[in-house]
Amino acid sequence: MRMPRELLIVELFLLVLVRFSGLMISAPVLGSSNLPAMVKVGIAAMAALLVTPLLPLPELPLAEDTPALVALALQELLIGMIIGFVMTLVFAAIQVAGEIMDMLAGFSMVNVFNASLETQVPILGFFYYLLAMLFLLVTNGHHTMLIALVSSFEKIPIGGLDLRPERLYEQFVRWGSAMFIDGFLIAAPVAGALLLAYITMGLMGRVVPQIHLFVVGFPITISIALGMVALSVGVYLAMLNGMFERMFRNVEVLIGRMS
Numbered sequence: 001m002r003m004p005r006e007l008l009i010v011e012l013f014l015l016v017l018v019r020f021s022g023l024m025i026s027a028p029v030l031g032s033s034n035l036p037a038m039v040k041v042g043i044a045a046m047a048a049l050l051v052t053p054l055l056p057l058p059e060l061p062l063a064e065d066t067p068a069l070v071a072l073a074l075q076e077l078l079i080g081m082i083i084g085f086v087m088t089l090v091f092a093a094i095q096v097a098g099e100i101m102d103m104l105a106g107f108s109m110v111n112v113f114n115a116s117l118e119t120q121v122p123i124l125g126f127f128y129y130l131l132a133m134l135f136l137l138v139t140n141g142h143h144t145m146l147i148a149l150v151s152s153f154e155k156i157p158i159g160g161l162d163l164r165p166e167r168l169y170e171q172f173v174r175w176g177s178a179m180f181i182d183g184f185l186i187a188a189p190v191a192g193a194l195l196l197a198y199i200t201m202g203l204m205g206r207v208v209p210q211i212h213l214f215v216v217g218f219p220i221t222i223s224i225a226l227g228m229v230a231l232s233v234g235v236y237l238a239m240l241n242g243m244f245e246r247m248f249r250n251v252e253v254l255i256g257r258m259s
Contacts (some may be wrong), residue, residue, distance in 0.1 A: 008057055010068070015062065015158050016047040016055070018073045022080020023149050028091050029133055031084060040149070043146075051150055062159055070156050073097065075161045081259065083149060086254050089179050090243050094132055095185025097126015104194040105225035106218050124229065128236065136239050148251045155259035164194050167257045175250060182243060188223050189232040 024030050024040040031040075061071035101107075102122035136142060184191075201217055 005057070008061065009052070009091070011062055012057065013048055013052045013053060015073060015076050016052050016153075017044055019076040019080045019152075020047045020076040020146075020149060021053075022046040023084045023145065024080075025077075026081045026084030027090065027145055028084075030090050030145060031137055033135075047146055047150070051153065055153060058158075072159055075163075076158065078163070079152065079156060079161055080149065082258070083152065083251055083254060084145075086175065086250050087145060087247055089250075090176055090182070090240075090247050091129060091132060093179045093182035093243070094128050094186065095122075095125050096130055096180060097186035098122040100183065100187040101125070101190045101225065101229075102196075104191055104198075104221070106221055107225075124190070127229070131233070131236065132240055135237060136244065139241075140228065141244055141245070144248060146250055147257075151252075153256045155255050161258060163258055168254070171253060171257060173252075178246075180237075186239060187237060189235065190228045193224050193228045194221055197221055 003244070021041075023043050029035075030043070063072050099122055101124045104123065107123045189250045197220060204211060
């Protein structure tokens with residue numbers, strides 16, 4: 001059954017739009033709730049308008065009826081959401097680092113609301129998260145996110161999703177372990193300095209029992225934590241550069257596994 005060319009173009013555009021919408025839902029920065037919904041819709045629609053003419057126009061309808069079209073749209077939404085989810089693992093590592101640093105610095109009971117993640121996050125973790133977002137924007141990482149999704153149409157054409165969990169399981173386990181390793185490495189300068197401070201204060205408490213460590217300990221640990229954060233910002237940004245490069249390589253691997 002042939003369909004008019006105009007309807008084929010509209011159908012293709014809508015499915016491309018759904019894939020971009022999936023990215024706008026789950027990707028860091030682009031999926032932030034701080035970004036107005038109309039802006040997200042506008043970005044997805046503009047990207048779909050630019051990409052649709054570059055895709056080959058099918059000779060036959062992609063879906064025979066409405067239920068088949070809905071199922072196809074859900075597949076495209078899932079592709080965008082999975083790609084966006086892999087990108088968020090970098091920011092999950094930052095949150096792990098923030099939990100570690102805040103626990104050692106004494107901030108573990110004081111959290112702030114992160115509207116981007118829609119959850120309570122530690123103070124230092126929120127600071128590192130904001131730095132990561134700014135670094136991503138300054139280095140045009142949000143453009144690279146959209147380009148990565150555009151490249152997915154080469155290996156995963158519309159309706160060409162081959163989602164087999166056994167092909168993704170190993171990769172997600174590897175990326176999950178890397179998330180925790182990155183979190184520990186980000187927190188290492190602050191955590192190392194605080195551990196040395198706790199050891200020193202413990203020895204002082206044994207040598208000079210008259211010192212009230214609970215009184216003087218918190219100001220000392222907070223000062224050391226803030227000082228190490230200030231000193232290690234350059235190292236943190238260098239780590240972010242490598243983490244973002246690895247993030248986009250992971251997206252390429254993911255697209256290959258879903259094709």
